[in-house]
Amino acid sequence: MIDAASPAMMDTLAQAAPAAAERTAPLLRVENLSREFGGVLAIQDLSFTLPKGRIVSIIGPNGAGKTTLFNLITGVYTPTYGRILFDGRDIAGLPPYRLAARGMSRTFQNLQIFFNMSALENVMVGRHLHLDRGVLAALFRLPRLVRKDREARDLAAELMREVGLAKYIDAQASAMPYGALKRLEIARALAAEPKMLLLDEPAAGLNGTESREIDELIKRIAARGITVVLVEHDMKMVMGISDHILALNYGRKLAEGTPGEVSANPDVIAAYLGSMA
Amino acid sequence: MFSHRLAPLAGLAVVAALLPLALTNNFLLNIAIVAGFNAIVCVGLNLLIGFAGQISLGHAGFFGLGAYASAVLVSTYGWPPLAALLAGAAAVGGLAFAVAKPILRLKGHYLAMATLGIGIIISIVLKTETKITGGPDGMPVDSFSLLGFAPYGERAWYWIVAALLVLAVWGALNLIDSPAGRALRAVHGAEVAAETLGVDTAGYKVMVFVLSAVMASVTGSLSAHYLGFITPGASDFFRSIELVTMVVFGGMASTFGAVIGAVVLTVLPQLLTSFHDYEAMVLGAILMLTMVFMPKGLVPTLSALIAPRRQV
């Protein structure tokens, strides 16, 4: 069972949420985006917008370019062509660490947990931009740094409780099971107080119960005004929680719209060769 | 948290304070002092190799540059020793900064070879510029003095080294348990993820490289004053490998491991005098056996056996 979040933490997270009135303005706008790998166009002339404060899912068959798109948005790859506007500003070509400062946070399809640290420390790295980052302050252990670190540790513990990892608060990351680590990554990404959270296959490798818990977690995150973008294969989850869906195939946009619109789209049905719940 | 963190450091301080009682003659004190110097360099090198996950096969070069900076500026040009030490540290810091950016983009064998190349070039320059450095035969170094006070004798130097070692370990422990330190370890753990969380990974790699280089330089300067003489051998490839062996053997990502590795591998050859002919073989064997059977190093392996799931 997932513990209720503390009021203090709710406040912290709520402060990061944009006001309700701003929720309809697009947070992310992609224009004519293309990315080439050795002659193959992984993403071709892609254009779409993502509104604020929604849960958006990106779907498509394997090889459709979903993770590539993720990597382009989060600065891991640079576009071959096109623009990416986050919060109104062009971010194409910015290194990932600058995008974090702009309010973007993500998790990874193949876990990128810091196995050389404890679970708590993993989440604390998420707070990096909010803490005293300097080396001299660190070497001499200045009081302000110590105080902020203590606060960060408390916040990290709260976040771990929020995502259902209360029993792992004192654990080493290397001792935790796969499902817990997926949620640890989410806690870590949340610690950064992002405007937009990108989740790359958060339900991958999880069983039915765990998937439902992730479902609930995503809804709670979105309820605080954080835009959540997911890449996911689990169609039940996608159709159940998404406000907006973007369907890709062969690097191109196949369809865009509400779950109802997208699941009724004949091109989408054809691309998947199967039914969607 | 306070006692958990500082207890081992207090332990080190106590050992350092009580050790002279057991070191009854200058020969033993000398070994302790040299071990202490090595330990300080290794604490810095371990930040780079163990915590940040990088590698340097040329760190003796920075040590040698610091030593020669002090030797030349003090003995040839009459500079005050502290000024020479600081100038050397600044020069080495500058050099490390200049080479770090392009080199730390590299990974694995490429990074290892690049650092190796730098170390060897430094060592060749020190050996060749005979007019300045005295060439392969080395040069004498005047003793260290600050505001009229000059440490004389092994005991004085022992306290200096012990104090600096405790200070270095304290600084390293502080760094590791700080946002900067966690960022550094994150670079080692999952570099791409660290970037997406706002960590300027390139910047931190450069920072830790420069920090460890400066620590080596300062130690080199002091070591030169203590020994009264230096040779280019202090900066050569073999010395760089010795330093890496100490870190790797003692325990990567463990500050106390680095200290213990330095102490063990400094003391051992001294105590077994007939060892000298076999020194290279034993060093090589230690490297191989450690990495094959004890890849985390002595201290982390032992502490995992003694107290599982506890952090060092």
Place this chain on the structure above:
Amino acid sequence: MQAPMVGERVAPVKPAKFLAPSPQPLSREGRGALSGDAITMGADFLQFLVSGITVGAIYALAGLGFAIIYNASTVINFAQGEFIMIGGMSAATLTAAGLPLPLAILIGCAAAMLGGVLLAKFAIEKARNASVVTLIIITIGASIFLRGLAEVVWGKEFHQLASFSGDTPILVLGAAILPQSLWVIGVALALILVIGFFFTRTLSGKAMLATSYNRLAAQLVGVNVRKVVLAAFALSAALGAVGGAVVTPITFSSSEMGIMLGLKGFTAAVLGGLGNGLGAVVGGLIVGIAEALSAGYLSSAYKDAVAFVIILLVLVFMPNGLFGKRGTERV
């Protein structure tokens, strides 16, 4: 460290043997001087070129050895130089003990190959899944161990080996070329051609190539990849050992000679593009020639530094080398 001495044009004079990569100067004769008089710039250049190609041939063999092992196992074998040393030292000491030269070289080869196989079996295999840093340190440890062993067995002095066909230099266009240089270049060329034949025409060679392209796929078609790795180490060791034997008459051998040769061989391999055998050969020649030319025209004292400056430049500006592939990392 001395520059090649240029022999006089007039009478066949035995030029002093130049020093190839040796970390310590052989003697304190001082730096080589160009004998001004009747030597044209062309003759100097040719002289330097030949000594560069000679020593470059050894770097090429070392680099080729690196490439073969890297291809079979993605390990950089820092002990490569020690195989060269073992070959040279064995040849020198065994012939001094009375054995005929071919037998001495053969035994040296066998000793190096044994070392290579043991290294592969006990160190590399056990650390199959270890990090790159770990593997680097293991092979460095092996290199130091072998050097220490050589010191214990053969001592620290330099050992000499008689030139295979005498010391009378051959005069070509005013340059005095040692016959041994021709031996070095010839033997290296022969070995390279044999290796080329091995990889393109024999089944075992193709199996080794297959392992380098895709280990799993090679296993699936029945290639015993563990044997391939062992064979790669043995092959590289043999290459190095023969190279060491054939260059010893020129450079003398000592237990120390391996380090520099190995490191410069690595430079050759990276310059050519890690994993590219032909690239390693070209890289070796480039490094050797660059070294000889800069020693002759610029400063002989910094001869050893040339290879390391080259490798720094390569690593910073084109880490994939001259012929390497550019890859993208999958996240």
